[in-house]
Amino acid sequence: MPVTRFVQPASGIAERLSGFMAHLRGNGITVGVTEHAQTLQALSCIDITRSDEVRLACKAACVGRADSYNKFDELFTAYWFNSGREKMSVIESNHRQSSPSIFQPGVDSSQKSEGAGKTTEADESSSGEDDESAHSGEGKLIAATTTNIEKIDLRELMTPESVQRAEQIAHKLAAAMCDRRSRRRRRAKRGNALDMRRVIRASISHGGEPLELFKRHKPDRPVNIVALLDVSGSMTVYARVFLSFLKGLVSHEHNTDAYMFHTTLVRVSDALRDHDTLRAVNRLSLMAQGFGGGTKIGSSLQRFNQQYASQSVNGRTVVIILSDGYDTDSPEIIGQALKRLKKRGCKIIWLNPLKGWKDYAPVAGGMAAALPFIDFFAAANTLESLSALEPHLQRL
């Protein structure tokens, strides 16, 4: 394996430290001049002949967030003890610049791999070709920026990163939908307008002095979101990303409700409120696989109407249905169910992964029957298309 190593010694602490800062920056920890100065100051407060103290001090001064906190010790050892680190064979990485896991300034990666091939005191076992292939693998990753990830059909990405991204998008969408202000004003403890009527009324008891000030503000009228996810066979390829999308929606607001359906309907809001995204999604993916048979969108919606709609759907609700519209029930059932749902005054959004495909027309019986009752029909086959929904949802 290629081992990164140090060549030239620096003259003083300050210079060596600036090398260390560059090393940290190269490995994704953002440190600026302030941190640099801070670290130097910090070193003056401790016994710098003890490496452990220096490590702790640099850690407190340079690191700013939890994810780099664990990485720091490795980077520290790699730089100051000249030991380098074996490169991991990274397959998926969401670092913005997917540089080799320990990046050394002044040595670009192609040189390094060649160098590793030539100076083989330490790593004779590794063959040059292996190095090359490892590098070309990583080189692709360097090119893979976020925008590239977003254009791939959701089926192709089931990585933790995309799952996380889906959750972020869901957060944004939920925020876009939730932020509804009323036009009226109500009395409130804090607010931006004076409640003149109450101020004057209360001033009577102080002989006309407006001693107590009452405020009014526009109350929030948050939109409830109810999401129904189809996890039938044709949709399972999207299941993980959509589930994390659902999780993002659910964790944004307390009153968001989530359901999965296949041939039956299950309420999954509570299961989705797990702290650990991947665990929740994996658990639900297992649950989803447990179902069998075809999709019964119509009867699932009917069941939703009967059992849950009365509690969770009102005029301020947006119902999001994530489904491809392939139904084994007869299309009339979908139509009736949606009609009944619509009578509650809610908005219905249907996100169909197939719609993103070229030349798609909603001719599948179910989809065609559903269309008249849908307020907004959109594609959801890429993360990009999901995040493109934001302006539309704001208008709903």
Place this chain on the structure above:
Amino acid sequence: MSWKLLQSELADAGYIASNELAMALHLSLQLERPLLLEGAAGVGKTEVAKMLAQLKSARLIRLQCYEGLDANTAIYEWNYQRQLLSVRTTAERELSVEQVEDQIFSERYLLRRPLLEAISQPLPPVLLIDEIDRADEEFEAYLLEILSDFQISIPELGTIDATTKPMVILTSNGSRDLSDALRRRCLYSFVEYPDAKTELAILQKRLPTIEPQLAAQIVGFVQALRKEDLEKNPGVAEMLDWSAAISGLGVANLSDDPVELQATLVCLLKTQADIANIPTEVTQRLAGKLV
């Protein structure tokens, strides 16, 4: 004062700090920088500030953040009623507009909220800004001025500089990502659940009367419990509660009475799902592994 000394002083006061935390605390005192502590709930972030105040015999000023916290409640507010009365009482004296303004916008009519209070103390206090992630982003922006320059600008009065620099400790549970600007102004430490040895030391410090064998069992059990699939892992405070409960009930050995053990778990498990997740069988399995 070296960081080792600080660590041992904290330990004497009853707080066992990890090396990372002690160093970060030491540096934040030396460099007069705020210290940002992150970590799960119940690992003792808030306690650090309390202990520090006790150690330095300084006043602890606490600002509990919440959604909708605004500058009025955190920094300062004008005492409107008093201003109004003052204007009324001096109305006959026919003062000019400037004189009236000078009078009512003076420090006498200023209500000091925690942040202003903290920078205008004769002796440096410990300022604890608790759960900063709950406050809105706008409030975070207010904080930046205070944390970097230790000054507060009040439009009517001008800029108020700190008489003494408070020792600032911010805590966050990570319910929202903090801005980089705020992070960069602070030293940082991530507080983790203590390892078994540290936790045992904490327990013995806080409950000196507990039997050593029982203490080891309790710590072993709690450590094992944290590895289970829980919604909310029991923190150090919960562990201490539970130990107090167990020793209060006169239990000498955890594996003695399964029913009682199960019943006392209410001290550790704080959600319905967690209680359902850890039935008697699991408890016994965990307790069975203990020595």
